[in-house]
Amino acid sequence: MLLFRGEEHVARWCAQWSQPRGAALTIDQAWRLARAWYQNKMDSAWRRATLEETEGLMASLGLGGPFWDLR
Amino acid sequence: MDGSSFDTDVRVRLFRQFVASGEPPTAEDLAAGMQRPVAEVRAALERLAAGKAIVLQPESREVLMANPLCAVPTPFRVRSQGRSFFGACVWDAMGIAAMLGTDAVLDTSCGCCGEALAMTFRGGEALAAEGVVHFAIPARQWWENIVFT
Secondary structure (H helix, E strand, C coil), rough: CCCEHHCCCCCCCHCCCCCCEEEEEEHHHHHHHHHHHHCCCCCCCCCCCHHHHHHHHHCCCCCCCHCCCCC | CCHHHHHHHHHHHHHHHHHHHHCCCCCHHHHHHHHCCHHHHHHHHHHHHHHCCCECCCCCCCCCCCEEEEEECCEEEEEEEEEEECCCCCHHHHHHHHCCCCCCEEEEECCCCCEEEEEEEEEEEEHHHHHHEEEEECHHHHHHHHHHH
């Protein structure tokens, strides 16, 4: 995942590398996803989230559609 | 101590040492600190890697990624408490700030034009900053093989 100055720069990068556009998240969305994913990784109680838990997390952040489908 | 409990101890020690020093501990470092044979620690690291908790280097089998921390320098640097850490991508770098739970600054650049970009994390929040985070690979693929994200 890369950071871009804005949507126009994402589009330019996709064209330059002949890549389909993926999904562009706001800083706030990406921060909430990163926090939910990693904030307890150093804790002894950490475990890898299940498929269902991850689906629930993505839904709670408004990340839906084929790009975010895990199955 | 059963294998699962030992693996948890190895994981927690690995992360704590990595964060405390800014450098990933070697298997020998971990074994010395835990007063256990290196072979036992290496076996635990392999199990943690198989469970996708960490990623090992292909030949040395030392730690490459204690996700979100990366053992080698990348264009995604996080500075906090006088130390620098690296993420394998911007999302991992944000994850470092989240995991540390301390104020931090992420330095990177625009994936397109190379213009310098930064994010500041303060009080558990990401302060407003320029930029969008682009996920190029559909979620199913990075879920299946987290090292390639």
